[in-house]
Amino acid sequence: MIDISKLLDEIKASPYREIVISTPHTGVVTFGDLKVGDTVMGPQGQWKEKPGTRLATLERERNPKPILAPEKGEICLIHSELEGQFVEAGTPLMILRHMLTRAEVEHAILKKALHLFCAPERAKYYFIPEVEKKIRASDAHSVQVRDGMELLIMSRMKREVPLNYSGPDGVIYAIYFTINENMDAGAPLLGVCPQDQLPAIQDVIMRVQTEWTERG
Amino acid sequence: MSTLQDLYKLPLNQHKVLVANRGEIAIRIMRACAKLGLPFCAIYTAEDAASGHVRHAREHGGEKSLYRVSSYHDANELMAVADVAECTAVHPGYGFFAEDFRFARRVTKRDRKMIFIGPSWKIIRELGDKINTKRLARSLGVPTVPGSDRPIYDEVEAERIARSVFEFQEQQGIKRPLVLVKASAGGGGMGIEEVYDIDMFRSVYRRIRNYALRQFKDEGVLIEQRITDFNHLEVQIVSDRSGQHPVHFGTRNCSIQSTGLQKRIEVAPGFAPHNISYSFNAEKVLVDIVHYSLTMARKVGYDNVGTWEWIVTRNGDPFLMEVNTRIQVENGVSARISTVNNEGGVDLIAEQIRTGLGQPLGYGQEAIAFDGVGIEYRLIAEDPDNRFTPWVGRIERFSWQDQPWLTMLTHVPTDEPYEIPTEFDPNLALAIVWGKDLDEAKARGREFLDGLVLEGHNAAGDSLKSNVNFLRANTERILRF
Structure with a gap:
């Protein structure tokens, strides 16, 4: 940790x-x-x-x-x-x-704590329709991801290819890409939190909430 | 405030053209403007800062000739720049706004009116709609492909049409019937898939519909018979603002394509009946499609450059596919084999601009003659062995041997490395080769490809992939059915 x-x-x-x-x-x-x-x-x-x-x-x-x-x-x-x-x-x-605000500090620290799934190439990214529906219906935390699961669509030069998730199983904790915007190769797309680490992540959030005072 | 008619009366040199496009076509438009003595203004986006068209504008443009915009797709940007640069006309190139009648209408109807260098917006609306074109063609006795005659938004209806197109082909005795599903708002070979089994239809339909919604913001889908054994031909039409006397600049054969149905080699003229034997009367097919195309052009009062696209089956049956109401990538290959009043060096883009700004064409069909064979190669960074996947990276060396029979059109600099932007199609260059006959053109084509140097690396250190070997291997089968 x-x-x-x-x-x-x-x-x-x-x-x-x-x-x-x-x-x-x-x-x-x-x-x-x-x-x-x-x-x-x-x-x-x-x-x-x-x-x-x-x-x-x-x-x-x-x-x-x-x-x-x-x-x-x-x-x-x-x-x-x-x-x-x-x-x-x-x-x-x-x-x-x-x-920096508390939320931004949280964001910065989460980026270090979560498993980051990064863009393999400079391209635009979309969720596959089923996942997109789920996120819209509740939120990203409701989406369980498994290694090898088809998760995103990578669109480059108007050509679309499916992109499988790779990494530990868990839930999507943060989404770092914006639809219709190009993401550079290596830029994080998703922050994934393995189920068993969820309490630890909650703890991180708590620490920031209490220790970071906003100023100015 | 000047009306459109006032603008058409302006002498040529009082116009200024907004080049509303990027890359290779932007350079060709700027060159055509220079040839006509017209000033121009170019635009670019942040991703394109290293493109040759930006450099060309800097080196050859006058005052107010280059502006950075947020996007080529934003009409407000184009209008704002056109006003500041005092442009009187807009050339859309190909892609982007070239076939957008709303854009063409806005250019000509806004407070500070400008000329849209292309057909009038009504004609773009009429022929830009593939379905409407099909209906118009049918009304004039021009043959078209069997299938839906409007975009389909309903899954059940889509399946019913697919079923009937399958049945139709079975009745015709076609052994492997195929149905084509394509995004109604698409083009350029994007958003098209084949279905060979009705059970697969629904999933393909949904995929294309979702793709169309994401890429074109319209989920309309067309369903047609997929004719597999065919050649793709085109007829180049040119007409002035009178719309009365369209002429043709011959035919082209664009049958050599990638697996994604995008053109890779274009040849003018469309067939070579004197060198190659065909199972049908090729000479008559060429005459017929030219005749049909001109008939439609006259009917609608077509008033700029345009291309009628045809499918010719192995039996020699032509079917009209669509009309492209714009200048096309491959216009140069037709110009290369053409003469007007016995003079070569025809520039169809200059003709488009000149007539678009209101000048009469000034000659009829009898003044146009054809000589030899032209081949256009599209050089692209892609991997033909892997479904023509675009290759992205940095081009480090790009050079070729200059020849009197070779025209190279490119926005890629040859004197410094170039990072291929990922936002656009990965076209690098067009090479147009001329020969007095098919054999000479093919031999020169091979000579050009053999001498071409195109090298580079991507971020992972892999070397550049291009379609040069694909072009070389396919040179042999040019114009063969």
């Missing part, structure tokens, strides 16, 4: 992550009256139903699209020279310094 205390200490030493805010598509960009040093909020509310702070607006084909803060953080750079300009897709607009 992993040493949780050590991991937590490591994370505590540098509890930040820099988030680069880039344009999702082309358009004319306008910034609000934010300045360097301001604190912005990510989506809030019980269901994250309240959107984050508006960082900028990107207008394309007469549709203004708000660019919202994905997480809480402090602005450390604004490319204000782009104000009013037409920009290409993927143009950096801002950098936020974000302090």
Whole structure:
């Protein structure tokens, strides 16, 4: 089993992550009256139903699209020279310094504790229809996986091939891929927890919940 | 605000073309624009930053000639870039929006109108629908393949049609009847499977339906007789905006395909009755399919380039398969054997742009002549021994011997390594070889393939797999039925 205390200490030493805010598509960009040093909020509310702070607006084909803060953080750079300009897709607009939340720490530690089933190749991944149905009906924890079981569909260059799971038997504890997005070779797709280790994993979660205090 | 008619009246050099595509075809469109003295604007995505089309645009484009977009599939991106770059027309290339009538309609109907370089959106809508095309063909006495005449969404109905197509073939005395199940919204050989037993039908149907839903967001499926023993022929049509005087640039034979039914070798003309003996009157078949294609083009007032695709059975019966309302990958092989008013160097993409922007074609069928045989090889990183699985990795060496009879079209740089992007089809290059007759063209084809250098490695250190041996082995059977 992993040493949780050590991991937590490591994370505590540098509890930040820099988030680069880039344009999702082309358009004319306008910034609000934010300045360097301001604190912005990510989506809030019980269901994250309240959107984050508006960082900028990107207008394309007469549709203004708000660019919202994905997480809480402090602005450390604004490319204000782009104000009013037409920009290409993927143009950096801002950098936020974000302090890790409890959920993120949990996520980071789980990634070390679970058995990771990784992408064999750069491709898009989907669950096979039966599994997809099950996940939609309840949740991923309800899906038992066995070594050699047909679990995913790998789609590359419009060609689809089935992908069998390999690794210890268990339940799917975390899903790391997004549908319709390319995953690099070696990127984790699923975190699987063997049945007998479930209590240990619950324990990890407990530790993080109690030991990690959110700040800022 | 200018109307579409005003745009058609603009002199050629006042236009600017948005090249709404990537890779090899984007380069060919940019070259055709340059030939016509037209400025252009190209686009690319993050994955394509190393593609030759980006470099070509940087080196040969003027002001506002290259923009990075989020996706080639996002029409808003294309429109936004076209406005900023002050384009007056959009060339869709092939794939992406080439056969999307909604896109073509939007380009021509929005506030700042532009010309869609392709047939008018109504014609794309009419002929882009395979089923509608089939109905139109039947009404004009043009032969079509037996099967469903609309997309099927209902499993029970699908099974009933499959059953009737099986029965029909048994009555015809066909020993191994086959039914083809394909995604109605698909194309390019993707989302097609064969069924040889009605008991298998349901599972194949479900698989194709799910595939179609994921890839095309439409679960409509077509069910047709699968004709196994056939040649795949095409007729190249060109027409100007009047839609009155379509001409043809001959026929092509695209029968040499991968197991996934994707074309690998295309040959113009479609048969060689003077060199090879056929069990049917090949000359008459070619004349017939050209005649049928032109009849349909005239009927709909076809007003740009297009391809009529045909199946020819061993008995010499042609069946219309579909109409591609766009420029095709293999247009160059027809251009290579064509002359207009005794002049070679025909460029069908330039003709498409010129007529698309409103110029009259300026010549009739009598001005077009054909000389020799053209062979087009599609060079692809794939493994023909393993169901043509795409190979992904890095190309390290890519070179060939230049020849007066060889045209190479590629977006892969030859002077630096190139990482094959996984987002698109793994086509690397098109090689068009010309000979005064079939034997010379084949000999030159082999000479080209023998001298080709194509090497690379993937992340695991395995060396590049390509279809060169497949192309070489199949050169012998070119144009043989």
